[in-house]
Amino acid sequence: EAGVAQSPRYKIIEKRQSVAFWCNPISGHATLYWYQQILGQGPKLLIQFQNNGVVDDSQLPKDRFSAERLKGVDSTLKIQPAKLEDSAVYLCASSLDGQPQHFGDGTRLSIL
């Protein structure tokens, strides 16, 4: 079975620019998650989708971050404008109902 696909793998931008990440979950997985992993820390949940609805976005900085999953399959996460503290790895994960999550390889974002 194909895993969770993420692109790009790496992105370098300057502060105040915008950036978008893409995630394609495992086929049939209704639940999709975006995590932020700052260097030296564990991942932190940004947003959780169930199909195309948001389940939890309590830790998403909504003034600059947005995410969508319009057709309940793939998802995009956007940052606009980026700040230096947004430098991190952004991980996408997906799961079947009640099952453990499967993670993609992440997008490493560097802000100059």
Added chain:
Amino acid sequence: AQSVTQLDSQVPVFEEAPVELRCNYSSSVSVYLFWYVQYPNQGLQLLLKYLSGSTLVKGINGFEAEFNKSQTSFHLRKPSVHISDTAEYFCAVTLGAAGNKLTFGGGTRVLVKP
């Protein structure tokens, strides 16, 4: 709210020696517990999980963990490590179903020396 503490940020260990990675959690309700491994420039891979039943859980790559409810711990062990076990290990908890959002510890970096 639940939280996870991994007591060691780094654990150096010689090849073929045993290793134990400590994890403690806090939660006012029952939790599900997980250990994930992250190799450089990769995502997280599930090593093992505790959902219910036997408190000794066996996972992939020879790892096992023991759930101790009274001590709120879920320590990970391997009796003999290989160079390829060099990676970062994360303990995580979730409430309700195993597919709910994960709360991670800060990670333990294992460096296996020849």
